[in-house]
Amino acid sequence: MDSNSIVQTRTFTFAEPPDELQLECDAKLGPITVAYETYGKLNDKKDNAILICHALSGDAHVAGRHSPDDKKPGWWDNMVGDGKGFDTSKYYVICSNILGSCYGTTGPTSIDPKTNKSYGVLFPIITVADMVNVQAKLLDNLGIEKLLCVAGGSLGGMQVMEWAISYPDRVCSSMVIASTARQSPQAIAFDAVGRNAITSDTEWNSGDYHLKNKQPAKGLSIARMIGHITYLSDESMHEKFGRRLQEKVEYGYDFTHDFQIESYLAYKGSQFVQRFDANSYLYITKALDYFDLVQKHGSLKNAFANVKAKFLIISFSSDWLYPPYQSKEIVRALLDNGKQITYCEIQSSYGHDAFLLEVDEMTKIITNYLKKV
Amino acid sequence: MDSNSIVQTRTFTFAEPPDELQLECDAKLGPITVAYETYGKLNDKKDNAILICHALSGDAHVAGRHSPDDKKPGWWDNMVGDGKGFDTSKYYVICSNILGSCYGTTGPTSIDPKTNKSYGVLFPIITVADMVNVQAKLLDNLGIEKLLCVAGGSLGGMQVMEWAISYPDRVCSSMVIASTARQSPQAIAFDAVGRNAITSDTEWNSGDYHLKNKQPAKGLSIARMIGHITYLSDESMHEKFGRRLQEKVEYGYDFTHDFQIESYLAYKGSQFVQRFDANSYLYITKALDYFDLVQKHGSLKNAFANVKAKFLIISFSSDWLYPPYQSKEIVRALLDNGKQITYCEIQSSYGHDAFLLEVDEMTKIITNYLKKV
Numbered sequence: 001m002d003s004n005s006i007v008q009t010r011t012f013t014f015a016e017p018p019d020e021l022q023l024e025c026d027a028k029l030g031p032i033t034v035a036y037e038t039y040g041k042l043n044d045k046k047d048n049a050i051l052i053c054h055a056l057s058g059d060a061h062v063a064g065r066h067s068p069d070d071k072k073p074g075w076w077d078n079m080v081g082d083g084k085g086f087d088t089s090k091y092y093v094i095c096s097n098i099l100g101s102c103y104g105t106t107g108p109t110s111i112d113p114k115t116n117k118s119y120g121v122l123f124p125i126i127t128v129a130d131m132v133n134v135q136a137k138l139l140d141n142l143g144i145e146k147l148l149c150v151a152g153g154s155l156g157g158m159q160v161m162e163w164a165i166s167y168p169d170r171v172c173s174s175m176v177i178a179s180t181a182r183q184s185p186q187a188i189a190f191d192a193v194g195r196n197a198i199t200s201d202t203e204w205n206s207g208d209y210h211l212k213n214k215q216p217a218k219g220l221s222i223a224r225m226i227g228h229i230t231y232l233s234d235e236s237m238h239e240k241f242g243r244r245l246q247e248k249v250e251y252g253y254d255f256t257h258d259f260q261i262e263s264y265l266a267y268k269g270s271q272f273v274q275r276f277d278a279n280s281y282l283y284i285t286k287a288l289d290y291f292d293l294v295q296k297h298g299s300l301k302n303a304f305a306n307v308k309a310k311f312l313i314i315s316f317s318s319d320w321l322y323p324p325y326q327s328k329e330i331v332r333a334l335l336d337n338g339k340q341i342t343y344c345e346i347q348s349s350y351g352h353d354a355f356l357l358e359v360d361e362m363t364k365i366i367t368n369y370l371k372k373v
Numbered sequence: 374m375d376s377n378s379i380v381q382t383r384t385f386t387f388a389e390p391p392d393e394l395q396l397e398c399d400a401k402l403g404p405i406t407v408a409y410e411t412y413g414k415l416n417d418k419k420d421n422a423i424l425i426c427h428a429l430s431g432d433a434h435v436a437g438r439h440s441p442d443d444k445k446p447g448w449w450d451n452m453v454g455d456g457k458g459f460d461t462s463k464y465y466v467i468c469s470n471i472l473g474s475c476y477g478t479t480g481p482t483s484i485d486p487k488t489n490k491s492y493g494v495l496f497p498i499i500t501v502a503d504m505v506n507v508q509a510k511l512l513d514n515l516g517i518e519k520l521l522c523v524a525g526g527s528l529g530g531m532q533v534m535e536w537a538i539s540y541p542d543r544v545c546s547s548m549v550i551a552s553t554a555r556q557s558p559q560a561i562a563f564d565a566v567g568r569n570a571i572t573s574d575t576e577w578n579s580g581d582y583h584l585k586n587k588q589p590a591k592g593l594s595i596a597r598m599i600g601h602i603t604y605l606s607d608e609s610m611h612e613k614f615g616r617r618l619q620e621k622v623e624y625g626y627d628f629t630h631d632f633q634i635e636s637y638l639a640y641k642g643s644q645f646v647q648r649f650d651a652n653s654y655l656y657i658t659k660a661l662d663y664f665d666l667v668q669k670h671g672s673l674k675n676a677f678a679n680v681k682a683k684f685l686i687i688s689f690s691s692d693w694l695y696p697p698y699q700s701k702e703i704v705r706a707l708l709d710n711g712k713q714i715t716y717c718e719i720q721s722s723y724g725h726d727a728f729l730l731e732v733d734e735m736t737k738i739i740t741n742y743l744k745k746v
Contacts, residue, residue, distance in 0.1 A: 025626035125626040185610035185634045186602065192635040193598045195628070196642075200591035202575060218573035225566045226599065229559065234696070237558035243665060251663055253398035253498040255568070255655060259662070261558045262565040269569075282628060289632070290624055292616060320693075323607070 001039055001088050002081050003073040007064035009035050009104055012141050017113070021133065027124035031113070034138045035060045035104025036096035039080060040088035042144070049144045050086055050370075051135065052076065052095040053152030053159035056227070056284050057276055059103035062095040063088075078359045085359075085366040091148065098159075099134045100126045100283040108279035109210065120279055121207030128155070128291050132162040136170070148373060150309075151175035151366075153355035154322065155284070158291045161330070164307040165293070171309040173373040175366065178319050178355040180326040181300055181333070182292035187321060190230055191285040194223030198278050207279055220278040221269030228268050233318040233351030237261060300333035310340040312369045314362065316354035317347045342369060374412055374461050375454050376446040380437035382408050382477055385514050390486070394506065400497035404486070407511045408433045408477025409469035412453060413461035415517070422517045423459055423743075424508065425449065425468040426525030426532035429600070429657050430649055432476035435468040436461075451732045458732075458739040464521065471532070472507045473499045473656040481652035482583065493652055494580030501528070501664050505535040509543070521746060523682075524548035524739075526728035527695065528657070531664045534703070537680040538666070544682040546746040548739065551692050551728040553699040554673055554706070555665035560694055563603055564658040567596030571651050580652055593651040594642030601641050606691035606724030610634060673706035683713040685742045687735065689727035690720045715742060 001007075013033045015021040020030030037060045042049060052062055054075070063080035065073050074080070082089040097105035100123070108123040115122075139147070150163045150171055157179025164174045180187075198204055201219030209215060232240070241261040245251070248258060257263045297303035311334055315327035324345050334341045346361050348354040355362070374380070386406045388394040393403030410433045415422060425435055427448070436453035438446050447453070455462040470478035473496070481496040488495075512520070523536045523544055530552025537547045553560075571577055574592030582588060605613070614634040618624070621631060630636045670676035684707055688700035697718050707714045719734050721727040728735070 025624075121628065125624075182616065184607060185614045185616060185632065186605075186607045188616070188632050189598075189602045189610065189634050189638060192630075192632070192638060193595060193602070196598065196639070197570060197595050199628070200595065201573070222566060222570050222573065222595065225562075225569065229562045229566070232559075234557060234559045234693070237562065241558045243555065243558060243561070243668065251398075253400075255494065255572070255659070257565075259558070259561050259565070261562050265562060265565060266569070286628070295616065320607070 001064055003064065003077050005064040006067065007037050007039065007061070007074075008066070009037050009060055011035050011104060012138055014137050014141070021137075023124055023130050024127040025125045029106070029124055032099070032106045032134060033104070033110070034096050034134055036094060036138055037061055039063055039093040040091055042092040046144055047146065047148060048090065049092045049094060049147050050149045050151065051139070051147050051163070052080070052086065052093060053135070053150065053156035054095060054098065055152070055154035055156050056288070057272070058156070059101070060095050060097040062093065076356070079362065079366070085363040086151070087367070087370075091370070094139075094142070096135055096138055098131045098284070100131070100280060100287065102277035102280040105134070107277070108207075108283060109277050118210040120210060121282070123279070123283060125286055126283060127287050128158045128162050129166060131287070132159050132166055135159070136167060139170070146170050147172065149173045149175060149370065151177070152179075153177035154179055154352065155288055158288070161293060164309040164311070165303060168306050168308045173310045173312065173369070175312045175314070175369070176327070176330060177314045178316055178322055178352055180322040181303070181330050182294050183289050184326070187230075188289045190226055191289050194226050195282050195285060197222035197226070198282060204278060209278070215273055216278045217273045220273050220276065220281060223281055224272040225265040225269045228265055230321045231351060231353045233320060233349060235318055235349040236351050239349060300329060301336045304333050304337050304339060307339060310373060311342070312365070313341065313343045314355070314365065315345045316350065316352070316358065317345060318349050319352045319354060321352040374437055376437065376450050378437040379440065380410050380412065380434070380447075381439070382410050382433055384408050384477060385511055387510050387514070394503075394510075396497050396503050397500040398498045402479070402497055405472070405479045405507060406477070406483070407469050407507055409467060409511055410434055412436055412466040413464055415465040419517055420519065420521060421463065422465045422467060422520050423522045423524060424512070424520050424536070425453070425459065425466060426508070426523065426529035427468060427471065428525070428527035428529050429661070430645070431529070432474065433468050433470040435466065449729070452735065452739070458736040459524070460740070460743075464743070467512075467515070469508055469511050471504045471657070473504070473653060473660065475650035475653040478507070480650070481580075481656060482650050491583040493583060494655070496652070496656060498659055499656060500660050501531045501535050502539060504660070505532050505539055508532070509540060512543070519543050520545065522546045522548060522743065524550070526550035527552055527725065528661055531661070534666060537682040537684070538676060541679050541681045546683045546685065546742070548685045548687070548742070549700070549703060550687045551689055551695055551725055553695040554676070554703050555667050556662050557699070560603075561662045563599055564662050567599050568655050568658060570595035570599070571655060577651060582651070588646055589651045590646045593646050593649065593654060596654055597645040598638040598642045601638055603694045604724060604726045606693060606722060608691055608722040609724050612722060673702060674709045677706050677710050677712060680712060683746060684715070685738070686714065686716045687728070687738065688718045689723065689725070689731065690718060691722050692725045692727060694725040
């Protein structure tokens with residue numbers, strides 16, 4: 001398959017009452033629909049499956065196009081396809097939209113069968129472990145017992161670690177890219193301010209904005225702008241925007257946008273509002289903030305004690321959301337357990353976004369790594 | 374004087390129409406009132422005056438108390454007083470509230486004589502150079518021709534540079550602390566999102582909230598929270614808060630505050646709304662964003678070509694708002710001009726806030742520096 005291949009999002013529904021899924025928060029949830037896509041072919045031995053886990057605002061649509069008119073291919077199309085890092089001529093690649101999101105998998109925009117209305121903030125708080133448990137049910141349904149690899153960046157990397165820990169017998173290898181074993185207080189702080197911006201927007205309406213067919217657009221846009229600053233780096237902002245003015249030759253001496261960086265953020269914010277749900281943003285950032293393998297397992301060494309998978313850890317030098325030192329904490333904990341581990345810190349000015357942009361470096365590393373697995 | 378000394382804020386008014394002050398944006402402004410405080414005594418030669426320039430949310434009240442009941446002394450009381458870094462038994466210390474602020478100096482909350490209402494967003498856009506020109510008028514009024522030293526951190530440091538450049542004959546020495554010669558795109562980005570949060574708040578009411586005697590409290594609070602994240606550091610957040618929960622033993626699995634860092638930011642946000650004006654926040658952050666000595670003078674070397682003052686530049690290792698490399702750009706430009714310059718990078722985990730917290734280190738450096746001047 002290539003960037004122009006037509007792919008379809010499929011769905012799988014499970015956990016029909018009374019067999020709801022037990023969540024980490026103690027609540028039960030069901031039915032649960034999972035939206036997913038697959039690329040390449042599952043071989044007869046069923047041992048060439050790779051699960052890709054997406055980040056905060058991603059979806060199941062990793063590669064190819066949904067229709068010939070699609071302007072853009074999937075979000076990691078430069079990494080997934082025939083001859084690419086995740087080579088679909090060899091591997092069967094699966095990606096599903098995470099629990100709590102708004103791209104086909106059950107989340108706060110879904111209809112609560114108990115009320116026949118959108119869940120809104122009555123949706124239970126979900127965690128990375130819950131997301132992974134849903135993915136495991138999907139794999140059961142696809143008849144895949146063991147994954148050749150689970151890979152993901154950022155929140156995706158958290159899911160990868162959770163997979164290796166919760167399902168040690170189902171994972172041969174794990175790729176944790178630009179991620180962390182526990183959300184730092186600084187990362188929590190940014191998320192908290194973003195959530196505050198959403199819930200402070202009067203259009204949020206205590207989470208019931210769906211009734212009015214509206215979004216807390218201003219709040220969600222601000223949350224996204226904050227997010228974007230953390231995805232870039234001081235260096236990449238200097239390179240990409242500097243202090244260049246936006247369609248002006250001199251300062252406007254007013255409160256319109258003077259600088260390109262201002263227009264860029266405003267544009268990214270307004271774009272995001274068109275494609276993402278504000279409540280999903282609340283739930284998923286909460287899952288990020290709750291992610292803490294140290295607290296959950298007593299120590300990071302304990303967390304990885306029973307994993308059987310090999311690990312590839314990749315960090316990026318200018319990523320200040322999940323800086324390289326946080327990847328090194330994971331490396332150390334795995335080494336302390338005598339696990340097989342490869343660590344690469346890629347020199348990049350792109351900040352956290354590097355995991356979506358440093359395609360050449362990553363392709364080399366991932367291609368070689370998968371050959372050995 | 375010491376922390377319990379009672380000090381008074383005084384005011385000076387000038388630029389009465391038709392002699393309004395010419396601003397950089399081309400508008401004229403008048404009358405202008407400046408709120409200021411002084412500490413220590415001006416000697417007969419009038420050569421022991423030190424001007425302290427405050428940062429974004431500061432005021433003229435640097436040290437001592439306004440009344441015996443005051444809970445806290447001034448914002449830099451640990452640095453200003455008898456025997457302290459800025460030793461008031463030797464020096465005559467002056468600090469004035471900056472133009473555009475809300476602590477007694479003319480700003481958007483002031484009454485526009487043309488309309489008899491608060492200026493609101495009809496207040497002209499002001500720059501760091503305008504702030505400094507107002508301070509110069511105050512010094513004229515106080516009969517001080519030449520300053521032994523101008524000192525300030527952050528936005529205060531920008532004013533210091535502007536002083537040395539615009540009034541080369543009036544400044545013996547300059548202390549630029551935790552500052553930059555030009556606001557970086559990342560710093561602009563944070564300011565822009567903060568302004569966006571304020572103007573997105575429906576209570577902002579196009580800047581006319583004074584009519585309703587209200588504040589865009591939610592928006593201003595979000596702007597302040599964003600600011601606070603940039604004043605701390607990843608390291609100081611780990612030290613100060615870590616992932617500790619706020620009055621909980623386990624996750625709440627809801628959208629109340631789970632983490633101490635969340636409560637801290639919310640508290641800081643709500644406190645700020647009680648003491649600061651939202652429009653002033655818009656104006657002062659705009660002045661920060663417009664500050665660019667490179668653009669204004671063609672190059673940083675040009676900017677400092679005619680300064681006569683000696684320079685002390687201090688940066689803090691973990692300050693990521695105005696990182697040490699930005700101080701080093703100033704150092705380099707001064708050295709290229711053959712100016713007398715001392716540079717200190719203080720090792721600190723406090724981030725940008727270090728200029729208010731690293732009292733011992735700074736006292737040593739500043740005391741010694743002033744002795745030599």
